[in-house]
Amino acid sequence: MSPRHFLTLKDLSSDELKQLLSRAIELKKMLREGTLYEPMKNKVLAMIFEKSSTRTRVSFEAGMAQFGGHALFLSPRDTQLGRGEPVEDSARVISSMVDAVMIRTFDHAMVETFAANSRVPVINALTDDYHPCQLLADMQTYLEHRGSIEGKRVVWVGDGNNMCHSYMNAADLLGFHLVVACPRGYEPNEQILAENQHCVTVTNNVQEAVQDADLVVTDVFASMGQEDEQEQRMRDFDGFQVNQELMALAKADALFMHCLPAHRGEEVTTEVIDHPDSVVWDEAENRLHAQKALLEFLICN
Template structure:
């Protein structure tokens, strides 16, 4: 059975946990292998993933391509500007055509309504590679990194510093599904979507919204931030000024729990949202996190295609 992955809730907490376990096992089994070599079982041999990019990408593009190669399949990269979508073909017609040609579709786009429309008309799984509303694949990699570094998800104490953006929405969703505490320190007017907060609290996550960065960081086992101005976002200078007090620096990390870990989904604007000393320091796991996009993506693909 094929399934869309537009949000973490599409899979649910038990299956997200299964994805993490699968990713850990597959990653361990590849130790010493060439990066382009297929996994021994090659579970997606003969399968093709279409990747549609309406926004620039490094990690999403490479990780999905490598994920398909390691699972034994292949991918087709489609830049919106070089496809008929860029010339006005409807999302519905694109979905119908691609469903006849490939086994799954990943899209990285601006408007979440586009991915919902794509999923409605497609007969194959549709995967959210990023929208203006959420970024669930990134959070699978983040949760994998957290578990890999020895932290248990239920009861975890996490701090988010910065903007209540699309990545924070998916992390809020994760807190509800995996039952951990997430304290978000954001400026007034930059709070995350209230619907995500309400659903996560109803599911059993503890979500705290504060305007005090030190309150959020105090005792946190994991500290997370993101770029202050996303691609295509307007009002950059005002945005940066509002967020300056939320920079993750050595002083803020000193408030976190002993042995706390720092995460950032990248790309980083160094010495804006995070200092060099933190991102390059011993508490940073951002390079593990970036690599884990491959391993997390593999498990998402297997789940979406009914093989997990």
């Protein structure tokens, strides 16, 4: 029987995603109550990092420890992947020794190739095209603070990047409408947009986009690997900063989210990120709980 992988949100059905979010909230409650729950006893998660991270490493490593298992950190310096071994060969070897593999890398085709040759579940912890684990945390956070997101107006402000693509997938699965507000030339991938066009609108008018929003989300203007584009992007994204004036156009109880790390004073002001309607810290913590629910689903289902 072939393993279940989690390479994009659409590897889950709508019902599975909703169930997983509810389970994440249960696991969070259990942890805070001090309930000992160790379904991963003697289980090992291999974590392959070709892109560094704070939240991804801490959340997966802590999650496996809390579940009674072990997380194995692998950087390109630690493996033959960094010395040119074919992804297919590494996948066969690594997956023969562990119970799941988490990969954070650049090229989405790499995780697809790894998964195709793996005997255990493979989790996409970020590629240049998608960031589905972050969306689990974001959707859990909205559910905790405002209830169901179905029928809501969610506005993405900024680059049509991997986070934006995963928000598009979430809109389809959870039934909300996503408005993507980005400068010309920074629109999301056309193929991914076509797959979700029934629930996504793209505009270059950020003020119009944020009108009556239930949730406003942004990300850095230049992601990891785009540092050499920083100055040009700062010019191109002029007017797309999420500040108090922009948030005033949204609904009075609109939430603000950011996957972090944030560049305060660039894509978002300090006043917005530290406002009571900003849930970025809950959102960050929920990476732990949502991914524990995902690990339980994939490994123990």
